[in-house]
Amino acid sequence: MMDVLIVGAGPTGLTLGIDLARRGVEALVLERADALFPGSRGKGLQPRTQEVFHDLGVLDTIRAASGSYSNRMIWKNGERLGEQTMFEEVEADEGTPYTEPMMIPQWRTQEVLYARLLELGGRVAFEREVTGLTQDADGVTVAFADGTALRARYVVAADGGRSAVRRALGVGMTGETVDPAPFLVADVRLDGLDRDHWHAFPADDGSALGLCPLAGTEDFQLQARLPEDAVPDLSADGIRKLVAQYTHLDAADVTEVRWVSDFRPRAALADRFRAGRVFLAGDAAHVHSPAGAQGLNTSIQDAYNLGWKLGAVLRDGAPEALLDTYEEERRANAVAMLELSTSVHRGQVRRGRATVQLDLGYEESSLSVETRTVADRVRAGDRAPDGTVDGVRLFDAFRGPHWTLLGATVPGLRSLPAAPESYGPGVFLVRPDGYVGWAGDTADGIEAYLTVVGL
Template sequence: MELNSVKGMSGQPDTLPTAVDVLIAGAGPTGLALGIDLARRGVRALIVERQDRLSPGARGTGLQPRTQEVYEDLGVLDAIRAVGGDYPVTARWEDGRITGTEVMIERVDPTPAAPHSNAMMVPQFRNVEVLHERLTELGGSVLLATELTDFTQDADGVTARLCTADGTPHTVRAAYLVAADGGRSTVRRALGTGMSGPGRLELEPGAALLADVRISGLDRDHWHRWELPQGGFIALLPLAGTDLFQSMIAAFSEAPDPSPEAVRAAIAAHTHLTAEQVTDVVWTSVFRPKVGLADTFRTGRVFLAGDAAHIHSPAGGQGLNTSVQDGYNLGWKLGLVLRHGAPDTLLDSYEAERRPIAERILDTSTRLHRSRTLRRGRDLHQLDIGYPESPLTRELRTGLPEGALRAGDRAPDAPCHTPDGKAVRLFDVYRGPHFTLLALGDTDLDATALAADPALLRIVRAGGPDPDLIDTDGHLRAAYGDGPAVLLVRPDGYLALAAPAAGATTAVADTLAAYTGTPAPQPAA
């Protein structure tokens, strides 16, 4: 398979569906991650992509540690690691020679609580290939060369009109529509949803040229960078797992010519390389750095996710990661509504949780863009993202020490053992589409009174008289506290509930009832 030329990976079926649970517009990382999450929940989703192939180009290359945790849960992390790698040190060039090097991507040692501790370089075309393969493995598919042209919605669903590869119109009915169709989202524009703040403004005048190229005579041990006298820069990043370099040329006051010849000429004009050394130009794109935040992430039965909801500067590698986590947040909620009878109002929490996060991360990426600093640290890893102010979050304990894990926080990992001595991580326990109830120490939890669907809830006791997990080395205690307490971990790995040991059964039952919309079972007297 030629790099950056993935075509026909999901052909048209003999009969297109006329009804699905969720229609997803766009087969980038956001749409594919959401499709995977829905597929493993038994939700019928249809992904349509207007292009005739999965997205080419390296584009965004950085996968932050939190997204790696998401990918581990979705079952793709091993495959992603196989096609990814570390970022090399940055080499600064002047007058045809390297004048200095620096570590741009700060390295952080892993810990028991955060085993994925560094950004990973994965070309985006490899990213979507891996996600697509996982989607196919779960029985899902992407309809390529299929465009969403129009839609209407009513109280019960969305009626969407599609145009297939041969120009044939097709109508499909869905309970919900998710727009993952990029910064120029057709769906967002059809809704009339505006972009707040500087959303319609460029960060600065000018444009940049991205290209994936093959170059001879340039080492692959450095991320090469040339500062230009008139402002701007050229950077050449050797792409892990390929023989390509990603070229970013930020040197244009007007939209540049994206032709291969122009790419070669621009590299030759601003570096010591000759045009002949650029032996192949595989893909090019012109972009103007912009920022923007959709005024709302939900309109009736239509949701905006990824770049359709927020547009980032590439500085800091935040956009793709925020986008994937949009899909991860929305997927389990759609699953609860469509498969477990939860009320539609649960879906309002998607905007309540994700829009403030997107706004905060937009501020970060915009600050980095304007600062011109190259150093990237752990503050960009997104491990500190949480939902303490979410309407879904309940913290019932009192007197917690400063820095203690609280409801709304990310649930950390911790190596443990089963009673028979088998090593197991908490991330192994959490993996899957279910909630996990973690009972710490000796609680009055009555599991039989909860009567929860095993596909919805798994109960794990750590400590106490009959434990499922043994905290052999104290890592669980270090991450979660001494207890006794009960912690309800959401399917997306955040603490929905933290409650004291006394009255634990009632607290859990009430919380689950809020998610499912069913009356809470009462514990035995």
């Protein structure tokens, strides 16, 4: 029997596969298609996700394939009206070295994650369509379209907004329409536009078309908000006609249509993120507007949260109740993400400090234990900032599947003699996912917390 079956080889499933592989957990990623997803859809990587990728050992490769967000160039009747910045600037400091979102097509992010998974000994089984599952006290049996089945101690549904696993579990989703208009996204190659701007072509009726150059490729991502009564034409000719309709370009200027999809923006949340031995992660748990680049990033952090907890239970002897904190922590974050992405979509919140995800944390979690009488800076539940202690960079010290203690020494824990001044006074126990789990004036009383998390 496998330890974990992960359904879906998107960014969520691959991230979880990497995290489990480096913890020595036997996991298999299952993918219905015969290859990785081919489109650029989730192209924005927020600073917090960059920190996660630093820990997982892929950030340098990701950054080499990425680019910055260009200013938006507004067009009207073939004339340039002017530029708009995409984001409010977030100032970098020692604790927050990554503050600028990066742009990289989703297919490339998945290629990098897939290569890292294979490097760590992980596996993806393609053409494995899940049709149902049953679970008992010992494990979960997953059935496939070809009549075969596999069994594992736990299953994670990372199979998207139309999750077959979620439907098989009977877990509902509650949500709302964000925008009544149909939207279309495509990857195209074209002539006639510079690659220094994100080109926007608004129409008088509220519809619009955008063409965004994708770093490291010859492609542009096309995004279109169509009139409410429009029926999207997903053919190559339909895309060419759309470009000719909204821009000063001719249909023939679109030299290739590489991928296309349509959707109607909605925000929805699964009623539960856990049902017995099955967990929901990524779009299987929360569906969102793409505005503000929140969804893919939140999904990756779902996996990052769940990975260390599954590892602790399966390999370190942590109590099974630790897994309940996945829903406790991640569902609350998903609620906040859905509200934010909807507000960005409707123009109520601008991209910037609110969207980079550096301020998200778990202050209300049962795993966040703050025992200090005075805590005016970093508190239990906060993201643990970067910094330097005795010449050691904290993000490098945190890197890997372990806990890190700052400001004291406890047998069996990786320890540094102090925390940077930016943390404030105290002793800080940093979780494997880079959040402060326990904080105290001294290390006295930490033993009870260590028992809860299996240390």
